[in-house]
Amino acid sequence: MGSPRLDAGWRARVPRTPPLTGVLLCPPDHFAVIDVKNAFMAGHVGAIDRARAAAQWQTLADTYRAEGVSVQRLPAEPGREDMVFVANPALVVAREQGGADVVLSRMRHPSRQLEVEPLARWLRAHGLQPMALPEGVGYLEGHGDVLVVPGRRLLLGGHGGRSELPALCAAEVLVGAPLVPLPLVGEVFYHLDTCLALLDEDTLLLHPPAFRPEALATLRELFPRLIEADPLEAREHLACNAHALPARPGTPTPVLLTAQAPATALRLARAGYRPVPVDVSEFHKSGGSVFCLRLALPAA
Numbered sequence: 224m225g226s227p228r229l230d231a232g233w234r235a236r237v238p239r240t241p242p243l244t245g246v247l248l249c250p251p252d253h254f255a256v257i258d259v260k261n262a263f264m265a266g267h268v269g270a271i272d273r274a275r276a277a278a279q280w281q282t283l284a285d286t287y288r289a290e291g292v293s294v295q296r297l298p299a300e301p302g303r304e305d306m307v308f309v310a311n312p313a314l315v316v317a318r319e320q321g322g323a324d325v326v327l328s329r330m331r332h333p334s335r336q337l338e339v340e341p342l343a344r345w346l347r348a349h350g351l352q353p354m355a356l357p358e359g360v361g362y363l364e365g366h367g368d369v370l371v372v373p374g375r376r377l378l379l380g381g382h383g384g385r386s387e388l389p390a391l392c393a394a395e396v397l398v399g400a401p402l403v404p405l406p407l408v409g410e411v412f413y414h415l416d417t418c419l420a421l422l423d424e425d426t427l428l429l430h431p432p433a434f435r436p437e438a439l440a441t442l443r444e445l446f447p448r449l450i451e452a453d454p455l456e457a458r459e460h461l462a463c464n465a466h467a468l469p470a471r472p473g474t475p476t477p478v479l480l481t482a483q484a485p486a487t488a489l490r491l492a493r494a495g496y497r498p499v500p501v502d503v504s505e506f507h508k509s510g511g512s513v514f515c516l517r518l519a520l521p522a523a
Contacts (some may be wrong), residue, residue, distance in 0.1 A: 229377075229403060231444055234424065237377045237401065240317035242469035243519040245293035247345075248284055251276040251307040252299040256509050260332055262411045263461070263510035276505040280307070283479075283501050283516060290468055290477055290499065293522040297345050303337050307506070308515040310366040310416070311335065312342045313353060315520060316376065316398045323521055324398040325353040328365040331385050335364075342518075351520075354397050361387030363394055366518065367414035369402075370421050373467065376400040381415025383407040383435070403445065405438040411458065416514045418457065420465040422496060423476060426450065428465060428487070430457035450494050453486035460504075462487040464512035466519075467496070481512045 229237075254276050256267045287294050299306055312335075314326040327343055330336045343353050356363060363369070368386035370379045378398075380391035383406045395402035405415060411433075412418040418433035419442075426448040431439055442449065456462035462484035470476040475497040480488060481504065488498035503512050 229401060229445060233377065233401075233445060234375075237372075237375050238319045239374055240319055240376055241321055242374060243315070243317050243323065243521055244291075244469060245295060245520040245522040246287055246517040247295045247297050247309055247520055248280070248287075248517055249297040249307050249309040250299050251280050251506075253301050253304055254307045254506075254509070255304040257304055258334075261413050261510040263507060267508035270508060272505060276307075279501075279503050279505050280516070283503060283513065286479065286499060286501050287517070290479075291471070292468060295349075295520070297342060300341050303334070303341070305335055305509065306338045306341070308509070308511045309342065309518045310515045311364050312338045313346065313518065314363070314365050314369050314394055314398070315351075315518060316371055316378070316400055317521070319376065321521065323351060324400075325351050326363070326394045326397050327353045327355050329356050329360075329362050329390060330364055331362045356390060356393050356397070360389040360393040363387070363390035364414060367416050367515070369394065370415055370419065371400075372421055373423050373469070375424055378402045379405055379415065379419070379421070381405050381407045381419075384409040384413035386414075403441060405441065406435040407438070408433055408435060413510070416464055417461060417510070418463050420463050420467065420478075420514065422450070422467040422478060422491075423470075426494070428452055428463055428478075428491065430454065430463050433457075448494070450490055453484065453490070456484040456487050460484050461507055461510075461512035464514040466514045466517065479513045481507070483507070
């Protein structure tokens with residue numbers, strides 16, 4: 224099942240792709256914590272300050288625009304309190320010649336399953352053709368658990384929390400891009416994007432305790448540089464749920480991350496990146512941060 228095992232020479236075999244320079248955002252018009260689906264939500268049922276969430280979301284959108292990123296908007300729909308986390312209901316993988324392949328998610332929680340069709344409608348209306356997973360392969364939660372190596376058609380797929388390995392492998396076949404499975408410890412770090420961010424094709428930001436030993440060994444073999452997030456910030460403030468943007472020529476790669484992770488930001492700066500802190504703390508109450516709040520797309 225899945226691709227042959229990749230080794231450190233994967234760069235010679237995996238195609239390059241143009242960067243996805245647009246993002247889709249969904250405003251938090253109906254954002255709420257109404258139950259506990261992950262450890263971050265405990266103690267926050269009914270505790271969302273929606274006005275504060277809206278202001279933080281607008282700042283995130285403005286920050287993307289200031290960084291030269293094309294921002295599009297998915298209208299929020301009632302009865303979908305987690306729809307603001309638009310990274311989860313679909314998987315988008317850039318094609319070599321431009322455009323993207325898209326696979327729709329199969330979400331584990333019934334309330335989140337309602338988010339898939341509105342996103343699918345939007346994608347179709349904007350020229351993309353989302354594909355459905357085959358029946359019987361289990362759950363796949365989009366870019367919560369599938370990270371795409373920047374500028375390459377290579378997927379890292381987390382399983383052991385929300386997504387299941389057969390579904391990851393089915394998505395691999397649909398998009399025709401190799402997948403590196405990464406077993407997670409689960410519990411607190413229920414999605415791959417809560418404990419790992421791809422900064423470029425050589426560098427990861429990660430929280431090692433979230434991974435099973437065999438997953439860490441794979442990451443160390445495939446990527447020459449691993450930057451460890453501050454452990455407290457990773458556990459309590461989702462420091463690894465960050466988004467590295469395509470770098471402009473002659474400038475450091477910008478990395479958007481939560482403003483509640485200053486120690487991690489310092490580690491990134493020392494490694495040659497340009498951290499861009501954004502306060503998204505209201506969304507931490509639901510287990511999400513910068514990366515969860517956007518879906519990378521080809522520019523409009």
